Amino acid sequence: xxxxxxxxxxxxxxxxxxxxxxxxxxxLCAEDTGVWPDSDEEWTKExxxxxVTEGITELRDGYxxxxxxxxxxxxxxxxxxxxxxxxxxxxxxxxxxxxxxKYD
Numbered sequence: 001x002x003x004x005x006x007x008x009x010x011x012x013x014x015x016x017x018x019x020x021x022x023x024x025x026x027x028l029c030a031e032d033t034g035v036w037p038d039s040d041e042e043w044t045k046e047x048x049x050x051x052v053t054e055g056i057t058e059l060r061d062g063y064x065x066x067x068x069x070x071x072x073x074x075x076x077x078x079x080x081x082x083x084x085x086x087x088x089x090x091x092x093x094x095x096x097x098x099x100x101x102k103y104d
Contacts, residue, residue: 002035002043020047025055030062045069054078064088070097077102 004010010024010032022028033044044067051074052059061083064073068091075082079101084092092099 002037004032005034005036006031014047018046018048019051020044020049021051021053022056023053025057027058027060028052028056028063029060030066032063033066048072049074052076052079057081059083061085064092071095072098072100075099075101 001014002012004012004024006029007024007026009026010022010028012035013021013023015021035043047067048070049072050067050070054076055078056076057078057080059079059082064070064082064084065088067073
């Protein structure tokens, strides 16, 4: 388990099957990917699936850029906005990233 050094409400639960779950409340920003216990800067490369759980409301600029190796993005119904640059959208398309979400 990792904890954000930027926002004490954000936790990352690492599953050794390649799944990383993000728990917490409110928006996620790029600064939330700085974690403790200390890990190298490329800790996100260990995971191919990112699951954003209930309580997270938004993925702000730069957040998804940190997870450049993700093959599947699973979003809870509480996520109402995702900021993505044209370059990031192109990268996601080129890698055929599966984006899953819940409705109603």
